[in-house]
Amino acid sequence: MVLLAPSLLFAQSIPTPLQVPETSKYPGVYESFEKIISFDEQRFDTKDKALAKAPQTIADIKDVELVDLDPDFMNSLILNSPSGYLKLASKDRCAFYNTLIADLLKTKEGKVERVFVQYQNKQGQNITAVVPKQDFLNKAVLQACPKAAEMIAKFQIKVMDQTINETSFEIPNNIEQCDLTYLNWVNDSKTPYWCQIHELLVETSQPQSVPAADFRQKKIEDSRYAIGKILRGKLSDVQQDFLRNFCTNADNSKTFCSEFFATNYFSKVVEKAKPDIYLQDICQQTLGKTVWSPAVLKECARKLRAEQDACFWGTHEKSGLSPRPRCDHLSLALSYSSLNADYNDCPRYSDQMGVTNMARVLRHIEKQPTVPMTGFCSVISAGTVFEFNKKYDNEEIWKASMCYQDRVDDVEKCLPVFFGDYATSTASLTTVVNEILFRTKGAGRDTKCTIVKKSDWNPTLLEYRYGCQIVVDEDNCGMGRCSYKIVFNEKELKGLKVKEGLPLDYFPTDLTNERYSLTYILQKDAQKKMKIINTLPGMKEFFKTTPKGILHGIGCAEDLQPGFFKKVAFNQCSPLPFIIDGIISEGDKAALITRSAADNIHAPRLVSWSTIYSAVKTYQYHHPVKQWTLYAIY
Amino acid sequence: MRFTKIVWALILCSVSGPTWSRIELPRFAAKQSLDNIRFMTQDGRYTYSQKRSGALSMSTSFRTSDVLTNPPGTNYAITSSEARKKMVVEVEANWHQDMDLNKINDIMVGSFAGAQFAKIGRGRYPRLHLDDEWLTWFDPKEKAIHVQFLRTPERHQIIKLGKKNNAFFFPEVIMLNPETVLYTDVNDKGFSALLSWSLVDKKMTVVRKSEVSATRLELCRRDNIIAMGEFSYDDANRGTTIMVQAWKDAPTLGGFTTVYRASDNDLGQMICGSNNRLWFVKTMSEDRKLNIRQTEAVVMELPSGRITVKSELERVTNLIDMDGRILLPLREDVFVLEGSAGSANDTLRNPAPVRSSP
Numbered sequence: 008m009v010l011l012a013p014s015l016l017f018a019q020s021i022p023t024p025l026q027v028p029e030t031s032k033y034p035g036v037y038e039s040f041e042k043i044i045s046f047d048e049q050r051f052d053t054k055d056k057a058l059a060k061a062p063q064t065i066a067d068i069k070d071v072e073l074v075d076l077d078p079d080f081m082n083s084l085i086l087n088s089p090s091g092y093l094k095l096a097s098k099d100r101c102a103f104y105n106t107l108i109a110d111l112l113k114t115k116e117g118k119v120e121r122v123f124v125q126y127q128n129k130q131g132q133n134i135t136a137v138v139p140k141q142d143f144l145n146k147a148v149l150q151a152c153p154k155a156a157e158m159i160a161k162f163q164i165k166v167m168d169q170t171i172n173e174t175s176f177e178i179p180n181n182i183e184q185c186d187l188t189y190l191n192w193v194n195d196s197k198t199p200y201w202c203q204i205h206e207l208l209v210e211t212s213q214p215q216s217v218p219a220a221d222f223r224q225k226k227i228e229d230s231r232y233a234i235g236k237i238l239r240g241k242l243s244d245v246q247q248d249f250l251r252n253f254c255t256n257a258d259n260s261k262t263f264c265s266e267f268f269a270t271n272y273f274s275k276v277v278e279k280a281k282p283d284i285y286l287q288d289i290c291q292q293t294l295g296k297t298v299w300s301p302a303v304l305k306e307c308a309r310k311l312r313a314e315q316d317a318c319f320w321g322t323h324e325k326s327g328l329s330p331r332p333r334c335d336h337l338s339l340a341l342s343y344s345s346l347n348a349d350y351n352d353c354p355r356y357s358d359q360m361g362v363t364n365m366a367r368v369l370r371h372i373e374k375q376p377t378v379p380m381t382g383f384c385s386v387i388s389a390g391t392v393f394e395f396n397k398k399y400d401n402e403e404i405w406k407a408s409m410c411y412q413d414r415v416d417d418v419e420k421c422l423p424v425f426f427g428d429y430a431t432s433t434a435s436l437t438t439v440v441n442e443i444l445f446r447t448k449g450a451g452r453d454t455k456c457t458i459v460k461k462s463d464w465n466p467t468l469l470e471y472r473y474g475c476q477i478v479v480d481e482d483n484c485g486m487g488r489c490s491y492k493i494v495f496n497e498k499e500l501k502g503l504k505v506k507e508g509l510p511l512d513y514f515p516t517d518l519t520n521e522r523y524s525l526t527y528i529l530q531k532d533a534q535k536k537m538k539i540i541n542t543l544p545g546m547k548e549f550f551k552t553t554p555k556g557i558l559h560g561i562g563c564a565e566d567l568q569p570g571f572f573k574k575v576a577f578n579q580c581s582p583l584p585f586i587i588d589g590i591i592s593e594g595d596k597a598a599l600i601t602r603s604a605a606d607n608i609h610a611p612r613l614v615s616w617s618t619i620y621s622a623v624k625t626y627q628y629h630h631p632v633k634q635w636t637l638y639a640i641y
Numbered sequence: 642m643r644f645t646k647i648v649w650a651l652i653l654c655s656v657s658g659p660t661w662s663r664i665e666l667p668r669f670a671a672k673q674s675l676d677n678i679r680f681m682t683q684d685g686r687y688t689y690s691q692k693r694s695g696a697l698s699m700s701t702s703f704r705t706s707d708v709l710t711n712p713p714g715t716n717y718a719i720t721s722s723e724a725r726k727k728m729v730v731e732v733e734a735n736w737h738q739d740m741d742l743n744k745i746n747d748i749m750v751g752s753f754a755g756a757q758f759a760k761i762g763r764g765r766y767p768r769l770h771l772d773d774e775w776l777t778w779f780d781p782k783e784k785a786i787h788v789q790f791l792r793t794p795e796r797h798q799i800i801k802l803g804k805k806n807n808a809f810f811f812p813e814v815i816m817l818n819p820e821t822v823l824y825t826d827v828n829d830k831g832f833s834a835l836l837s838w839s840l841v842d843k844k845m846t847v848v849r850k851s852e853v854s855a856t857r858l859e860l861c862r863r864d865n866i867i868a869m870g871e872f873s874y875d876d877a878n879r880g881t882t883i884m885v886q887a888w889k890d891a892p893t894l895g896g897f898t899t900v901y902r903a904s905d906n907d908l909g910q911m912i913c914g915s916n917n918r919l920w921f922v923k924t925m926s927e928d929r930k931l932n933i934r935q936t937e938a939v940v941m942e943l944p945s946g947r948i949t950v951k952s953e954l955e956r957v958t959n960l961i962d963m964d965g966r967i968l969l970p971l972r973e974d975v976f977v978l979e980g981s982a983g984s985a986n987d988t989l990r991n992p993a994p995v996r997s998s999p
Contacts, residue, residue, distance in 0.1 A: 319855050319877070320806050320831055329807040330831055330855045330874050336932055355808030360740040483782060485741070510738035516714075564742065569908055569922075569958035570857070570875045571809065572742075574970065575766065576718035576731070577679060577963050578691075582740050591931060598931035605742055605809055612875065613932040617956045624972040628676055631693075631737065 047082050048115045054079045054123060058137040074147045077123035077135055083114040091257030095199055101152035105196055108144060108155060109203035154196065162200045164234065167241050174201070176249045178267060178280050180345035181589045184554030185264035192253055202254040204238055208247060211235030245280045272338040273308040282349055285341060285609045286311070288321040289331070311338075321607060325384070327354035328571055328603065331610035340611040343589035344600045345555050347371045348608045356385035358485025359509040360604035364584035365525050366391040367608065368559050371588075372535060372640060382427025382436065382458045382479065389486040390429025392525070397433075399532040404511045404523050405434065407487035410504040411443045420446075421506065426479065426489040428458065440477060440493060443503065448495065450475070456493070472497060513561060513584060516631045526638070537638040543597060543616045546639075550590050553641045558587040560637035562622025563629070567603060567614070580629050587619070664953040667982035669968060669975040673700075680719035680728070683964045685983055687754040689719055697730065699756055708756045709749070714738065718746075720767065721964055723863055723915075725753050727773040727791070731765070742809050743781035750776060750791060762787055770816035777814045777822065786814055788822055788840065800838050800845070804829050813860040815867065823848070823867075825858040833858045835869060849897070853879050863913035866943060869897060870921065872909035876932045881907040883919070885943060900946045908936050910960045912967060914979060917943040920967055922957050923950070938969050938978055951978050 054077065076084075085093060088111070096106035106112055112119060122143040125135045149156055161170045174197065179185035192198050210231070217228045239247070256263040275281045283304055290307035291297060311317050311334045318337045319330035332340060347370055357363040366388035369375070380386050396402050408421040422442060428435040437456040444450035456475035464478045465471065476494045483490040487509035493500040512524035521527055529535050540546050540558055549556060564572040564583035572581060589600035591613070598613040606612065623637045630636065671678055673690060679697065680689040688700045689708070697709040697717045709717070709730065716736035721728045732747040748767045751758035761767075764778035764787060776789045783801075790796035802812065805827050814824045822838040831854035837846045849869075851858070855877035859870040867886045873879035884897035908922035919941040926935045938952040938960060954971055961968045966980030977983075 315878075316855065323804070323806060323829065326806045326808060328809055329805075330877060332932075333876050333878070336876050339930075358741045358743070360742065482784075508735075508739065510735040512738060513740070516737045561740075566958050568875075569910070570872075571807075573811075573859075573910060574959040574961055576720050577681075577961055577968070577975075578676060578970075579718050579961075581742060582737060583742065584740065593931065596928060596931055596933055598933060604740075615931075615933040618958075621956060621958065621972055625970070628973050 044086055044115075047079070047086050050079045051083045051115050055137065058123060058135065074124055074126040074151070077125055080114065080123035084112045084119075087114055088112040091254065091259075092199070092202065094258040095193065095202070098194065101155065102196065102199075104144075104148045104152050105155055105158060105199040107140075108148065108159065109199040111199055111202055111206070158196055158200055161197065162204070164237060167238070170197075171241060171246070176246045178245070178249070178275070179264070179554070181343045181550060181554055182264055182268070182592075183551045184345070185267060186260055186551075187554060189253075189260040189263050193257065198253075198257075201250055202257070204242075205247075205250040205254040207231065207235050208239060208242075208250075211239075244278060248278075268339070268342045271308075271312055272341040273311045273334075275342075277305055277308045281341075284349055284351075288325045288351070288607070288609065289318055292320050292322050293317045318610075321610070324355070325351050325353055325607060327607045327610075328568065328605045331607060332612050336613050337610060339591065340589075340600045340613055341609075343591050344611050346557060346586060346588040346602070346608075346611075347374065350377075350387055350608070351384045352388050352608055353384040354605050354607065356383045356485055357388065357604065358487055359511070360582075360584050361511060361513040361525065362392045362486060362509060363388045364559060364586060364604040365395075365513065365529075367586055367602070367604075368529075368557065368640065369395055371557055371586075378430035380427065380429055383481070383484060385486055386425060386427025386429050389425035389427065390432050390435070393423070393425060393434050394429075394432055395533075396525075396528065399528050401523060401528050401532075402434075404525075405509070406506060406511070407509050408506045409439050409443060410506065411447050413446060419504075424505075425486050426484055426491070427486075436477060440475070444475065444495060444500075448500075450495070466494070466497070514630075514634055514636050518632070529640075536641050538641070539635060540637050540639050541620075541635060546587070546599070546616070547590060547592065547597070549639045549641070553639070556639055556641040558637060558639045560585060560587075560619075560623055561626055562619065562636070563625045564603070564605075564622075566625050567618065567622035568605075578629065580625060582626060583622075664951065666952060666954075666969065666976035666978065669966075669977050670983045672984070675975060679717045680721070680963060681966075681983065682754055683966055683980055685981065689717070691717055699754075701754075706756060708751075709758060720769075721753060722769040722773055723965070724769070724773040725964070727751065727769055728753050728755070728758075729767040729769060729776065730758055731767060745780060745782060748776075748778050761789060761791070766811055768814055770814075771819060775816055775819070777816070779811055779814070781809075781811070786812060786822070786824055788816075788838075790819075798840055798843070800824065802826050806831060813858065815860050815862045817867075823860060825860060827857070831855055833871070835860070855879060857909070859909050859911045861911050861913035861919075863915070864917070866913060866917060866919075868911060868913055868919055870909055870911045873906040876906070876929070878906060878929070880904045881909075883911070883921070883941070885919075887944070900943065901941060901948070906934065908934075908958065910958075912960050912962045914940070914962070914967055915965065918979075919943060920951075920960055920978065922960060923948070925950070925955075940978075952976065 092106055092111040096103040096112060110118055119140055121137050122140050123137050124143060128134055179188050215228055215232060217224045219225055252263060252266045273286060276283050276286050286307060287299060290303060293310060294303060294307055296303055315333040315335060318334040352363060354363055369391050393405055396404060402423060405423040407424055409424045410419050410421040413420045422439045423434045424436060424439045425434050426436050428437050436458060440456045441454055444454055445452060454475055456477050459476050459478050461478055461480045473496060478492050478494060480490040488507035512520060514526050515521035515524040530537050540549060561582050561584045563580035565574045565579060565581065567583055567585060583603050583605060585601055585603040587599045587601050591598045597616055599616060599619060600611045601614040602608060602611045627633055627635050677690040678688060679691055686701055690698050692698050695711045695713040695715040696707040698705050699708050711732060714735050716733040718731040719728060727750055730749045732749060745763045746765060747760055748762050748764060749758035750761050761776060762778060764780040767776060767778040769776055774791055776791055778787050780787060786800040788798045803826060806829055810827055812825045814822060816822050820840050824836055825833060826836055827833045832851050833856050834850040835848040835858055837848050851871060855874050856871050856879045857874055861868050865887060868883060870883045872881050881903045882899060883901040885900050886897050905924040906927060907924050910922045912920040914920050921939060922936050923939040924934050925937050935955045936957045937950050938957050939948050939950050941948050952969060957969060959970055961970060967978040969976040969978055
């Protein structure tokens with residue numbers, strides 16, 4: 008086993024000597040820190056001189072578990088080591104030894120080369136000795152903590168890639184998740200070795216300082232810089248940044264976490280720590296560019312950091328409730344948001360907010376693969392919810408359908424449909440139209456209709472002269488209704504009846520039909536746990552225990568978003584579903600990261616608890632069974 | 642003994658409460674559950690209620706009758722104007738199942754406090770104008786304002802709005818006179834504008850365009866006042882401006898005078914009340930970092946511009962004008978800012994005592 012030579016990793020750092028006091032007795036309770044350090048140094052030197060007179064090899068240790076560090080040596084470590092690393096060392100004996108092996112602790116001499124120990128030899132005598140660190144490691148540490156050898160082996164260059172893959176450098180999405188990440192790292196035995204790597208990277212980022220004449224030292228330094236270069240190539244910028252943040256703030260979880268959330272979200276996107284889909288829409292609108300590239304992203308992020316208004320507007324197709332939040336609020340909200348949102352769902356084309364919201368919930372709790380889609384991007388919501396209901400034998404709730412007269416059975420048959428194509432769903436528009444053409448017009452099974460937007464439709468073009476096209480009016484289309492026409496072999500198809508509309512129960516509205524509601528299926532059939540939340544402490548507790556959890560609910564739009572929706576009549580209430588996926592607390596104030604179903608999925612808003620409570624309470628007041636409609640899902 | 646009296650006096654003084662006055666708003670009360678009510682006249686004689694069967698019923702003089710029948714799940718929104726000659730009912734099907742913010746409802750008009758209603762069109766936010774002779778409503782699917790003269794069905798015009806980013810924009814509309822419609826719109830860059838439509842020439846004119854984007858305009862009109870407020874959307878930090886145009890029998894719109902300007906993100910919800918009073922929801926304090934606001938209902942006296950805070954609830958979001966009563970709905974409660982608070986008392990007066998025969 009080749010030890011990753013710790014001695015190669017550190018430059019000597021000897022502090023400037025302080026004025027030695029006249030006496031070496033420890034001062035009283037109230038004394039300056041500088042004096043305490045100077046007393047400690049004097050005692051260290053005195054002990055060192057005394058122990059040098061009787062060198063030991065600790066070959067005759069009776070019991071490695073009973074080996075202790077000399078108190079003066081320990082004091083020196085405590086006073087001279089960074090507090091973050093002391094925190095890592097304080098967990099237990101083996102954690103302390105790991106930190107010592109990783110050269111993170113220092114005495115007044117700087118890097119630890121010698122260790123003052125106290126032990127009992129095989130003759131039963133109590134011995135205090137100064138021993139080389141390597142001896143101490145081999146004869147005491149590795150005997151007492153055999154796993155330390157495994158740790159050292161994991162951080163050899165040849166297996167470094169595997170070690171990096173096995174370690175999570177995930178950027179937390181909210182404070183609760185961050186606290187968990189912090190605790191995991193503090194308690195992980197590998198952490199001191201990661202911090203050793205961080206220290207090496209910091210050191211080797213500075214120019215080399217050893218003169219060429221000092222051949223031996225120069226060789227050591229060259230070796231260190233070579234290792235640093237290799238490690239820099241293996242660790243990504245995000246991982247190096249993570250290590251820098253943790254190792255610098257290992258003793259303070261608040262400082263560690265604030266680094267993630269204080270840093271502008273847009274910078275994280277540029278650094279590839281967050282997906283760029285969150286900014287694509289805003290950037291293309293604000294810069295007026297249709298082509299997307301890293302250069303465009305960089306330019307855009309710079310603009311969003313500088314101009315608060317730049318985040319207000321997205322592209323027409325993907326916009327929902329506009330204007331969106333201003334840039335600093337958007338950055339703050341996205342930093343604390345945990346909703347899986349790596350897609351667009353175009354709420355402007357949604358004619359059933361319950362479907363849009365439930366699709367967001369489903370795609371968060373069950374990671375769903377990307378599937379081929381055609382038509383408006385709102386079809387992702389329709390397809391997700393339809394397939395979910397079909398899976399649990401509840402597709403009857405999908406009321407939008409296309410009907411035809413079956414000639415064989417001489418009855419009207421209706422097929423559920425949504426206006427767009429989603430994977431191979433049986434309710435995809437082209438699938439339904441193909442089926443109807445086969446049944447009524449004698450078209451072949453291989454007939455494939457295509458969806459064409461009205462603005463692109465040109466019947467004189469050769470591609471539209473034959474076959475089947477479904478021309479949709481993009482200004483007048485939703486999921487369950489659409490202004491459209493079907494052209495089959497250049498003739499417009501008439502006589503197809505469409506039952507428009509998608510009325511469904513998000514939460515149950517009566518006991519008779521309770522089992523057909525979306526939340527009932529989610530809870531009973533899909534076995535997802537839901538818990539009622541009606542207080543702010545309850546919500547805080549939920550996010551603390553389930554950092555990636557979300558809440559969903561329904562409130563009156565006029566109370567949830569009074570700036571956008573106005574009450575003009577008594578007891579007016581427009582039900583609007585929403586999702587809460589994070590919380591920011593400052594003192595006794597809290598802002599909730601909220602997306603109504605009408606908001607663009609990448610534009611969460613900061614909403615106060617009192618607003619959420621008012622909206623849900625007012626909706627409860629109007630609800631047929633007075634249901635409280637705010638639940639946590641976990 | 643004397644010492645004990647002094648101690649009691651001190652204790653009583655300390656629990657008597659603060660010496661400053663607290664705003665205690667009366668709660669709106671009715672003889673039935675408030676969540677069923679959809680409209681009540683200012684004298685309380687006529688009440689329109691939602692029934693579980695889906696019907697709209699009217700109660701007066703201890704009699705109740707269904708004025709509209711529809712399937713269960715139907716909801717009604719009823720509005721009127723200061724002229725008190727007609728009422729408008731918006732009939733919303735599948736209230737809790739069809740969660741489409743741009744859904745279109747049936748619009749019906751009838752006599753004020755009447756029991757007969759006729760369907761006029763389909764859309765949202767219907768509004769009566771000019772002595773209840775005209776009706777406007779908005780079609781969110783077509784993005785068009787409909788203008789209808791109620792006496793003559795043929796006199797109907799449609800005003801198309803421009804393309805915009807906000808898919809859920811609803812314009813404010815008032816009529817200046819039988820030839821001119823004032824309405825708000827926003828363009829695809831987010832700039833709001835007050836526009837004027839001539840029903841004679843069928844042409845649009847820009848009356849006033851916002852200097853900054855991300856604001857919304859509110860309009861209201863009562864007696865001889867037209868008020869226009871420009872309010873900030875959510876956290877846009879554009880401040881607030883309220884302008885008033887004092888107008889009486891004028892054929893065209895004159896200039897606006899600014900009566901209020903603030904850097905706060907006031908909520909708006911403007912209502913032109915009686916006696917030259919303007920109600921709106923004002924932001925009293927704001928944490929701009931977390932986007933948290935404390936809002937109250939205020940009233941502005943015109944033309945002085947003096948503002949009085951009328952509530953102490955910290956989270957006011959909406960104001961409603963129901964036949965001259967200015968109401969403040971908050972969660973399960975409805976507070977009365979102006980007008981009678983109504984009564985929940987159902988007791989009949991005792992009959993007069995019987996006179997004994999001589």
